[in-house]
Amino acid sequence: MNERDSEAVGATFIKAGHTLCNIEEDADVLLFNTCSVRDAAERKAKGKIGYMRKLKLRKPQLIIGVMGCMAQRLGEKLLDELPHLDFVLGTGQIHKALETVEKIAAERSRFHDTAICPEEIDMLGAHGENSWSAQIAITRGCNRFCSYCIVPYVRGREVSRSLDSIISEAKMLVASGVKEILLLGQNVAAYGLNGDIRPPADGHSPFAELLEALNEISGLERIRYTSPYVSYFNDRLIGALAHCSKVCHNIHLPLQSGSDRILQAMNRQYTAQSYREKVAQLRDAIPDLTFSTDVIVGFPGEEESDFQLTRDLMNEVGFEQAFIFKYSPRPGAKSALLSDTVSEEEKLRRNNILLDDLQLRISRKLAALNGSIQEVLCEGVSTRNKSRWTGRTGTNFVVHFEPDAAVKTGDLRKVRITRSGNVSLFGELC
Ligand code: 5AD
Numbered sequence: 001m002n003e004r005d006s007e008a009v010g011a012t013f014i015k016a017g018h019t020l021c022n023i024e025e026d027a028d029v030l031l032f033n034t035c036s037v038r039d040a041a042e043r044k045a046k047g048k049i050g051y052m053r054k055l056k057l058r059k060p061q062l063i064i065g066v067m068g069c070m071a072q073r074l075g076e077k078l079l080d081e082l083p084h085l086d087f088v089l090g091t092g093q094i095h096k097a098l099e100t101v102e103k104i105a106a107e108r109s110r111f112h113d114t115a116i117c118p119e120e121i122d123m124l125g126a127h128g129e130n131s132w133s134a135q136i137a138i139t140r141g142c143n144r145f146c147s148y149c150i151v152p153y154v155r156g157r158e159v160s161r162s163l164d165s166i167i168s169e170a171k172m173l174v175a176s177g178v179k180e181i182l183l184l185g186q187n188v189a190a191y192g193l194n195g196d197i198r199p200p201a202d203g204h205s206p207f208a209e210l211l212e213a214l215n216e217i218s219g220l221e222r223i224r225y226t227s228p229y230v231s232y233f234n235d236r237l238i239g240a241l242a243h244c245s246k247v248c249h250n251i252h253l254p255l256q257s258g259s260d261r262i263l264q265a266m267n268r269q270y271t272a273q274s275y276r277e278k279v280a281q282l283r284d285a286i287p288d289l290t291f292s293t294d295v296i297v298g299f300p301g302e303e304e305s306d307f308q309l310t311r312d313l314m315n316e317v318g319f320e321q322a323f324i325f326k327y328s329p330r331p332g333a334k335s336a337l338l339s340d341t342v343s344e345e346e347k348l349r350r351n352n353i354l355l356d357d358l359q360l361r362i363s364r365k366l367a368a369l370n371g372s373i374q375e376v377l378c379e380g381v382s383t384r385n386k387s388r389w390t391g392r393t394g395t396n397f398v399v400h401f402e403p404d405a406a407v408k409t410g411d412l413r414k415v416r417i418t419r420s421g422n423v424s425l426f427g428e429l430c
């Protein structure tokens with residue numbers, strides 16, 4: 001989501017005649033878009049912004065601004081902490097980045113605004129130069145209030161965009177050559193539910209309607225989405241996923257924990273068993289579906305037995321990808337009131353065990369695809385080996401292959417898999 005916001009803000013600057021540059025020393029304006037989800041992300045952002053003080057001493061006209069979740073959480077305090085900073089814009093004010101920079105250039109004043117502003121959603125159609133793939137934010141904010149999570153506090157209440165505005169944005173992107181669209185939201189499957197926190201009843205899913213409408217756009221090849229909350233997969237949505245041919249067979253389905261006790265303390269509204277059942281229902285409908293997930297280790301009160309339940313469920317579901325996070329208390333989120341009982345060392349041990357399991361599973365899953373023929377969306381020259389190209393299967397495996405003279409970025413091509421590595425596949429064009 002931050003990446004998408006940065007792109008939208010960058011696009012408003014380009015439209016006003018500015019150019020983006022890749023080297024900090026060359027810039028007249030430095031904008032930091034920040035994350036608050038874990039303490040480490042905030043520390044890293046502050047370190048980086050602090051480091052820019054030297055640059056500002058050499059170049060006093062430089063304008064430095066901070067946007068995003070950390071800006072929202074800390075607001076004016078950031079101006080006190082970082083005296084070389086010119087402005088702070090919260091998550092609801094990023095659409096004001098350009099006018100703020102212009103104002104500061106004229107007045108040389110310092111500025112901060114962290115008001116929550118849902119209308120900000122209107123500027124989100126701005127895109128930079130997209131090639132074959134583009135992101136579209138369909139919802140903003142979150143109403144779920146998982147006890148560990150800062151997002152509802154820094155991104156505000158959940159708001160969905162209109163179906164028409166999303167479809168016209170998608171059509172505009174496809175007309176400019178985009179082949180793949182990634183739909184973004186804290187809980188994309190809550191799209192169109194007007195902030196109601198109850199998962200929709202069977203037969204009803206505005207997110208399914210959105211996927212069906214996007215599936216009709218000619219020239220669009222693939223639709224991806226991240227992240228949905230497990231309880232929102234009802235019969236209507238599962239049916240749409242199965243029959244929409246452009247919707248990729250890969251779901252990022254955050255699990256967080258495999259222990260019911262911990263899930264309850266996290267305020268996650270499902271049990272290990274209901275998660276398991278949903279995965280089975282999805283696999284019944286779409287047999288080659290792959291899954292990735294997010295898991296937190298070391299939540300307050302997580303015992304070895306809770307951790308084992310998480311480990312077992314992860315192996316049972318057989319996630320093809322997983323992002324493991326060490327619990328980080330976030331001031332303001334409910335769980336920050338609990339004592340952080342699991343030591344850093346123990347969090348690291350649990351983290352590494354899950355990563356080792358994952359690596360073993362991935363190698364096995366990749367090896368099982370040896371000899372198969374996969375449809376790959378061609379992304380371009382591989383960064384590791386310039387004589388090869390890279391692409392991705394709909395199930396989200398990375399494939400490296402020898403290009404032929406005809407291959408173009410954004411093409412869908414069949415590749416015969418000839419070898420598997422630790423994290424990716426190798427093959428030849430059919
Ligand atoms: N500590 C550790 N991980 C967290 N996440 C969210 N909040 C925290 C926290 N306080 C993880 C969750 C979420 C992902 C984006 O970040 O797993 O799904």
Ligand code: SF4
Pocket residue numbers: 142143144145146149150151152186187229
């Ligand atoms: Fe945070 Fe939970 Fe919302 Fe995800 S669903 S953004 S973890 S509150």
